[in-house]
Amino acid sequence: MHEKIRLELIIERMALKRACRILETAGVSGYTVLPALSGYGRGSRWQRDRDLSASQDMVVIISISDESPIRNVLLKLHELLDQHIGILNIARVEVLRPERF
Amino acid sequence: MHEKIRLELIIERMALKRACRILETAGVSGYTVLPALSGYGRGSRWQRDRDLSASQDMVVIISISDESPIRNVLLKLHELLDQHIGILNIARVEVLRPERF
Amino acid sequence: MHEKIRLELIIERMALKRACRILETAGVSGYTVLPALSGYGRGSRWQRDRDLSASQDMVVIISISDESPIRNVLLKLHELLDQHIGILNIARVEVLRPERF
């Protein structure tokens, strides 16, 4: 097993493309986006089936990557999160096939 | 980067509101709920598109939080999981903006 | 709290059943499958609402388990991932009720 970083970014759907551009530019090898159903934050509360405009939907981006592109990306994502709703966390994980990333 | 706790609670959808109330009361700063498609457990097996009542659906609650509200919440969630189907795990993660939580 | 392994397998939907069979045979106590919305990889790019055949959809399998069935399963999953699109990571997490797994 080989150590990699798992980045998890919970971000509003309208900003998804922007986040993806940042990730791609930084050279992560891939990411997968999961839909969210509902959420709660400092005062806010949203639910997918209850908002026709879907403008408050959040999504979760998961990217497994080497440490270096992740370190690259953090500053840019920080900037994005100054403007858009979202939170980011990273953790160390182990993967099977390091050449895959 | 700053250390936080990532709580992940896989729980039946019908008990979602109860779990959320517990989290909010304990003072976590937020959570996001993801839908699940299907699952397998000790003998059980469910699939979203195959159950009209949706009474067996599961969801996943993710909450990134300080250690203290999480410790608060664990006992109550334990009680909830005595009644409702669900499993809980926590892990240490790093976040960018600690003031956010 | 007790230490367990959290396995996360991002895999194409068409191979989901195969992955599940492997997990079940190895004796994990359960898993939950989450849908994904879209993704990006080495050159590829997919989006759920944009492909009528859904043949490029990915899903995420999460399984919390003891270390031993996971170690059992890794070789078989490695074989599966030789054929099918997917990536796997594992991490150490803590759970409340060890007897549950």
Next chain:
Amino acid sequence: MDQMLATLLSPMVLFFVLGLSAALLRSQMTIPEAFAKGLAIYLMMAIGLKGGVEMSRSDFSLQVWTVLAAGIVLSFCLPVIAFAFLRWTSKMDRIDAAATAAHYGSISIVTFVAATQFIRSAGLESSGYMVAVAALMEAPAIITALILAQRGQKKAPSVAGSESGELYREVLLNASIVVLVGALAIGWVTGESGMERISPFFVDPFQGVLCLFLLDMGLSAGRGLRQGWRQLDFSAVAFGLYMPLVSAALGGAIAWSLGIQAGDTALLMVLAASASYIAVPAAMRLAMPKAKPSIYLTLSLGVTFPFNLAVGIPLYLYFANLIQG
């Protein structure tokens, strides 16, 4: 006999059989949940509107009130009978038996809708207010089941995170009651003139949509059977077959004593005989999370629903004709 064959060979039943067969043959086909749920809401709006318009045409006689009351009483009482049968004949524990009993006291709106179609094609009439009876029979059984589950036990402590009122909201304000009662009221207020402009959507395509929905129900029932049958012993399966007959008999007796017309008698029998598989399972996860869905869902959707659709409805119709014809 002819009636029964006509029923069995209607497109509705055949699409149900198609779904059931596909699931039993392990086809992977599914109808997306979001789409099926949308169809379900359509069906309830349509049936509510139709009932409301019919109600707007006639007076609210005393008889209507007594039938409404009878429906509520039936829904309250049937779980007691079902619970007794289950505890005597099967090895289900108290909680599972009570939860299952709740399903059989409540109703299945699709069974009701299918019955109204067969009643019409048999040349009989039914009243619009029977939709109101159906809506009123959804919830009371749940209360009885809660009492049955707790009788003799020490009072269960409330579940962590639960809130007073949440069960009541789930039970009385679930989608099917809101839409049925709401559409009934709207149909009643707007009457035929309001209905005219929306009938190309709510009346004409109704039976076709029902076919599509029954295809999905067949898929669900087949999957339930394939996965759940191991959890069901002989006595439970038998219960899923004789309980509708018992309930229908009771419903028929009440209808007879109230002297209502044949079509409505058949519908009351169908309501009594049918078992819930949408509203009550959800309520049970809230109210009795310890009860096992694989038991009550498989019985109600996999055993009783197909039985009623293929055998029950023509039978109840036959007897209703005999009693009140």
Next chain:
Amino acid sequence: MDQMLATLLSPMVLFFVLGLSAALLRSQMTIPEAFAKGLAIYLMMAIGLKGGVEMSRSDFSLQVWTVLAAGIVLSFCLPVIAFAFLRWTSKMDRIDAAATAAHYGSISIVTFVAATQFIRSAGLESSGYMVAVAALMEAPAIITALILAQRGQKKAPSVAGSESGELYREVLLNASIVVLVGALAIGWVTGESGMERISPFFVDPFQGVLCLFLLDMGLSAGRGLRQGWRQLDFSAVAFGLYMPLVSAALGGAIAWSLGIQAGDTALLMVLAASASYIAVPAAMRLAMPKAKPSIYLTLSLGVTFPFNLAVGIPLYLYFANLIQG
């Protein structure tokens, strides 16, 4: 008065009220997003086709061009007025006021559709090209709002990861503009003969589908109100009620000066008075992420939409008749 009662008691409005009540009573019922979004696309296709076919029947007179231009000008100007009101009367900051103003300059296609139904049942006529006016009025308000938000501020640096052209694509190529304009063009090209074969889907069931969609909008509006009202002070709620009147007056004045027929006058008033709750909120998250959705969504969907549906439309219709009748 009669007209207003007829409006209030139409199935469409009643289903909206049903959804609103259910949400306010905290019912958990929902209509799946995927299903509602499908219905929304259907509604826009239907209304575009209808408008296009009507346009194919008549010439493109100079008047048509002036009304189209008037719509664009209205959409550009209304946000300035709305912004001024908000900054004078409420404590909203510049960004929130600009974002809210964008909603009121743009339009609500469901309000427009409901109005066309009421206009028809009032025996008036409206023109097909009003659909084009509606489509053209969606976007300009967003540009004005962007200017208002930035006036006097130092130029905002572009958001990380943003791409030139993404806002323009979101604003000009969002689903509602693509489908409305596209269907309008298709209806115009294929004319009545093309429409004939598809009218059993796009024309006959239209009003029924609208009922189902309005049920969902009621649910959304009710939830918005329950969650958002704490964020709204008195002056904001008042704005949600008087701003449509101001806009309608302006729209009416323009229509009067152009001398267009009563039905079209009413529609231009409705377009001016209605506020967006689908296209503009999404655009605002891209263009002004700092503005708070709980303010603009609650106002536009929870306050102004119900107001227009129940009170506004009959009122505008009344005045349109007065001016141009």
Next chain:
Amino acid sequence: MDQMLATLLSPMVLFFVLGLSAALLRSQMTIPEAFAKGLAIYLMMAIGLKGGVEMSRSDFSLQVWTVLAAGIVLSFCLPVIAFAFLRWTSKMDRIDAAATAAHYGSISIVTFVAATQFIRSAGLESSGYMVAVAALMEAPAIITALILAQRGQKKAPSVAGSESGELYREVLLNASIVVLVGALAIGWVTGESGMERISPFFVDPFQGVLCLFLLDMGLSAGRGLRQGWRQLDFSAVAFGLYMPLVSAALGGAIAWSLGIQAGDTALLMVLAASASYIAVPAAMRLAMPKAKPSIYLTLSLGVTFPFNLAVGIPLYLYFANLIQG
């Protein structure tokens, strides 16, 4: 020529073009997958029912059996030709060529449906059993492709976690075969009397639903093209344009030798010429996971589908008329 223009200017084709253009202009609009999948099931039910009812009206002559057999043979053989062309002219490897060939041997049900509409508006007739031919032609090509992919290779070991029978279930019991064959049988059994009550749902709105579905297909095709075209060299794109002509010629020759009527000849040509983009891509992920979807999906949905819709169908119709008219 006129026929072709009429085809190109039908609402169906225009909605496809609308979706295609929106996607090429990078509009972000989407139709939710759950909704589109629901529509697809509706379309297959409708076409199956219609074919079944037509079959119930006529006898099962020997000719019917020979056409059914011819369809199966065609689906088995076409991949061999396609494979040969691809290996000669393009640089695709064995696996990609075999997977692509499977798509061209199988069929596109939407192309088939569009063709039946154009055939009818051209005043020709087609037979109900052609739906059965379509259903039978879905799967055989997959088997041929598997053989082609493995020829000369050492036997591939089975994929970890695979189960015997899973591919067969995916291929023979996928949604489109289950629904087409099931609805065909139901239409056949219930005949015109059963159809009567459900035709307001399955017959009247059919063409309109098709428009909505084609809008979604246009969006998918456009996105496929935008993302996939870099993976296609000139020879592959050319294959997507000449292969349908080759297949149609073969289909036409067989139809001619069997002496079937012009409408059915056109349909057999269309079935031969059309390429799968729903059922086969899914089967290929199971059976040949190494083949690249970006190649076969882009070719079949992005190149061949629009070609058939706009150019192919009128052309095949013209020749069918020439041969059998």
